[in-house]
Amino acid sequence: MSRLTARPVGEDALLVEVASGAQARALHAELLRRRAEGSLTVREIVPAARTVLLDGLADPAGLASELASCEAPATAPSAGEPVELPVRYDGPDLADVAAHWGVPVSEAVRIHANTEFTVAFCGFAPGFGYLTGLPARYGVPRRATPRTAVPAGAVALAGPYTGVYPRSSPGGWQLIGTTDAVLWDHARVPAALLSPGTRVRFTPLGDV
């Protein structure tokens, strides 16, 4: 079994390391539970690929020694119904991605649309989720030359992740499709359509 290790970060933060993305999600869920019940006081809980950052802790040293005696939680509780994102699989890099996977384009679409994803963590821009769920063999490299402008709603792949650009920005991910879903609207509650732990399905629109 793997024990948790917590690296001190500055004066009042800890970076807790785990062995896998699934463990990071489970630890994140457990820390949220503790904060909700009042046994953990912390300003930010930021999950990432293999870590959870706890920032703004009153007693980081005490928590670090407590965590050192804990097992990493194995699985996160199920996080409700999946969010469905309607997608036109019309991205300019779809053929490249299919070639990288060694399948026809129609099969690449089928693989992506039949996968249930989970938001592992957010970053890069407000509302941008790093979605995991594709088997490791479908990882793709970033584009050699990033685009100066990727449109809002672009569905894209890089490494093990799928992401949806919440707004137009530069980006180096492989674009496979487009959604009209609004990923981020700061006037909406909640502002982010996707947050860590959210399950996601992409539903194909039109001819595929």
Next chain:
Amino acid sequence: MTDRALAVVRAGALTTVQDRGRPGYAHLGVPRSGALDPRAAALVNRLAGNPADAAVLETTVNGCALRPRSTVTVAVGGAPCPVTVAGRPAAWGAPVTVSAGELLEVGTAVAGLRAYVAVSGGIAVEPVLGSRSRDLLSGLGPAPLTDGAVLPLGAPAGPPARVDAVPQPRPPAELVLRVTTGPRDDWFTADALRTLTTRTYRVSPASNRIGLRTEGPALERARDGELHSEGMVLGAVQVPPDGRPVVFLADHPTTGGYPVVAVVRAADLPAAAQAVPGTPVRFVAVRRR
């Protein structure tokens, strides 16, 4: 009839609305943002009779010029600079009355980078996720000021402070940043860690609200490969592939994939906000308290 508003006559190089930022949303990829020199922002608010979390203006290098539509109390602090009201010299670092229609000029900083302008009642633009701060990384909050813009003001909360002037720290001739090592110091050679804490760096002109970039000796990694993206904190000393440390300031990204060799103490970051390009920077290793 009062018209609680402020007309922007000269926006300056980069003037943004700032308050104490929007902490608590890092897990959604939202930077904390907020005034880069929070001590100066709190002080000018106190001088103008505002609560500490009222929104102020943060200028960059060459100040700004403003015309209130009703009589207000203002206070200018942070980077020292000339202040005039209707063409007459006025106090810096003290409450100043600007009558309706008079022009307040905040001049070019004589030292430091960022002046803070508090106006009685505070800048009352619509908050986004609980804050009026402009976040330049993700574009949340009110757009940077432009010539001709009009900003709403809130109702004054209390009388201005009854002081003539208060001491404020001078912008640093040398920026000394106390750091605790980690969390990824093990990604660097022992030589690199010695280099970081013994050699002198300089503030790079490429610095901004996202990070204080440095010029100086590159830090050599002890290992190849890529770090998985992980959560980032204010004051993180991140080392990109060119080896030059970057100190994360208020608009820093919430996650990042370059290793963080050390973290600057929060108390030393206001001085980093005022360090002009070329200022010598020393990182001093301290023990965790």
